[in-house]
Structures are given as structure tokens and as C-alpha cells.
Amino acid sequence: MNEPRPGNEYDLLDWLHEQGKRRMETAPEFDVEATLRRVSAARDADRHAVAGIRERRVSSAGSSLNTDLRLQAVPQDTVVGTGDRQLVAAIVAGDPEGLAEAYDKYAAPLYTYCRSLLHEPADAADAVQDTFVIAASRLAGLRDRDQLRAWLYAVARGECRRRLRAKAAASALEEAPEMTDESADVSSDAERAELRALLREAILGLNPAEQEVVELQLRQGLDASEVGDVLDISRNHAHALISRARDQLEIALEALLVARTGREDCAELDTLLQGWDGHLTVLLRKRLHRHIERCPICTDRKRTALPPALLL
């Protein structure tokens, strides 16, 4: 008991670090082949799930699943994509490899997208699976075969909306984008995590229609004509929606940053935020924006708080 014991977290951290350094070499070896086996097993399982569902769909003509699919009308003239001609041809020809490739390529982004619309991770996963089931059976009707991506998004959107309607949850779309780390994992581009978290919060301050546009355009990276196709509106209309949604998002970001950082300097802002739970809502965004517009302190704060990189 000669050595003094580390007294607080500060010392403990260094102590841990030193210990860790000394013991670095004692960590056991992990079997890389086992990991690779598990990865390839998971990949096979993913592909089988898709192929399996597809087979079930083919063999169960007239079942309830089939009825569901018929209800799910996909507008034939609203389809877009990029360089997927071969893939579409393979799927239409009934080649399971083609479907597996399409799945490899689009399942992860579609899942993120569905997560943004639905509450439950399980529901989102279902929606993605159903999207591919529909892809397998209806893709033949796709007129422009380069437009696979927008088509898949349109189908996924339809699937999500059907689920939301089924749950009779009118407010679900508005509340949905509370996403967890888990969903960020799937889509994340490891850097800029902070920025993404901030954006996610700011998006909550938009109305549902704007949220949807921002989700498609900013997070999923669809261009204006693709957004138009997904939402079944003209390209010009989509353009207008996007530009408005971006303006609103910028305002929401400003409001959020000021709300988070400026309470100490501005008494009025502080009163405005009494009992705030830290989440932005449409109403709060409007109030904050009005306040910031006429308050010189908060206008100043807005200028310093919003880093130029955030200006979209």
C-alpha cells in the first residue's frame, strides 16, 4: 500500500492508459478465418432471404401477399436511376444473382431511408424486404432501365406509407426521424458524425413534407428529377420544394444552434426556452426564428454560431 491510489477520474484515465500499454501484447489472438466465415455466412443469408421471398411470391399467386402487391401501384412513368441497365435485365430475366446484387447495392441506403419514415427498425427491415419482393416481380414494367434507383425509392416510400396508414398513425411521419446510433451506423460516412447529429435534430424542426424532401435529397443523395419521380411531381415542382426545404433547414439549424448556445446572453431567449427538452419542433422553430430576427444579441450569435461549412 505504498503507492498512492489514483484519486479521481483524471488520474485513473492515465493509469488505465499506462496499464493498457503494458498489457497490449497479452491480448489473445482472434481467429480471422472465423470472422470471415461469419461475414460470408451473413452475406449468403441476406441473399437467400431475398431469393426466398421472391420464390414464395412466385409460388403463391393469388395469396394475400399478392393482393398487397397489386394494391401497391407503382407509376410506370415515374422511374429513374443510374447505370443499372444490366442489373435490371438480370432481375427481369429471373437471375437470382441479379437480385442479390441489387440488394447488395441498395439495401443499406433503402433501410436508412425507411428508418427515417418508420419508427420501428423491424418495420423498416420488412419494408426493405418487401421492396425487393416487388422489384423481383414488377421490374419488367420498368420502361427506362437506367432508373432503378428512383424506382426502388418510390416503391420503398409506398411500402412505408402503407405501413404508416395501417397503423393509423397520422403523427408518425412527423415523429419518425428520431433515429438511433444504430441507423446512423448503416449509412454513416464515419466522419462528420457531429454534423449529421446536428442536421438530424434540425430536420425535426421542419414540417413533414419538407422533412421528406430533405431526407431524399440531402441524406439519400437523390437529384431533383429523381426526387420528383419518387414523389410523383414534376421536376420543376421538385426543384421548388427542395429549395424551400433547404431554406427552412438553414433557418432550423440557426435556431437550433442559437437555442443551444445563446441562453445565457439573452434573457428573452431564456424565457422562450423555459422547460425546453432540447428537441426542435415546427412551432419552436418558428418562434425562435421570429425572436432571432428582431433580437440583435441573437442575430449576432447566429452569425458566430453557424460555421460556414454548415451553409448548405
Added chain:
Amino acid sequence: MTSDRAGLPVPGRGSYCDVESLIRDTHRELGRIAFRYLGNYADAEDAVQQACVKVMRCWPVVASLPSAARQRAYLVRTLINETFQIRRQAYRKRELFTLESMDPGWVPDFPGASGQAAKDDLRRVWHAISSLSGESREVILLYAVGYEYREIAEKLDIAVSTVRSHISLARRRLARAADECREEGQA
């Protein structure tokens, strides 16, 4: 259809072309990090495998990263998230069944401390670390596990100065957490 990957993002020069070679290169490091933090072989192996599966599932995203370093960093970050999640689950289980089998990291042998007190201390630090967020948490975990600033910068593909500032920020937060803890104890 041949397995010609037309349409996938073209990997940058020097990036990994497939998930297998990325895993082969990073695996040893992943195992060490997970083991240091989770304290037992089974959980660590689980974390590594789950992280690799996750990266496989979003490979198109990872493949389009501009450098191999960036891709490795992605995998390391995924692993760190995975370990935090596994640990949280382990805690929950222990709370439910009050099993004392869960080890707080690896067995502590603090100078001058022993038994439960040392375990509690250690648990408190890990808890404080896991309550940090984002990059800060990743950096501080790697530091606590025994890596030097330069190594951390390399693993996460960020600047050494960024590492330094994260660590000094986290120290201040930990110190504050310790103070609050003590005040609570007195109250």
C-alpha cells in the same frame, strides 16, 4: 449474370477492393481494442464479428471512401460502437439478474486499492467515458485502452492535434463528473 460489379462506386486509388482484405488487415487490432475494453474473449470476438458483418452490409459506402486509412478508420469506429453496445447490454443483463460475473473491463489491480472499491472506481471511469459522445468517445476509449496519440490519430484517420484536444476536453469532463460524484456522496 457474371459477378461483374458494374455500377458500384469505383474505389479510390489504394483503397481496399473487397471487405475481406480490409478485415484481414485490421483484424488483429480490432481484437485487441475489443478485448481491452470488454475484458473477455467471447464478448470481444462477438464485437469484432458483428462489426465486420455491419461493414460488409454497407460495403458500397465503405468502398467509395477515398483511402485505405479512411476505410480502416470506418471499421474501427464501427467496432467501438459495437463494443459500447455490447457492454450496455451486459450491464442491463446484470441489473436484471444481479449476476456478479460481469467484469468491469479487465481485472483492476490499482496500486493501493483492492476488491470492490477498485472495481467501483473503474466502473465509474468507464461509465463516464461511455457517456461522452461521437468522436470524443472513440478517441478517449482508444487512449484508455493504451494507445498513444499518434496511434489513435492513425486508427481514426484524424489529425494528432484533434486527438490532443479531444483528450484534454474529455479530461475536464471526467474531472467535473468526479466532482459531482463526490458532492453527491457528501449530500
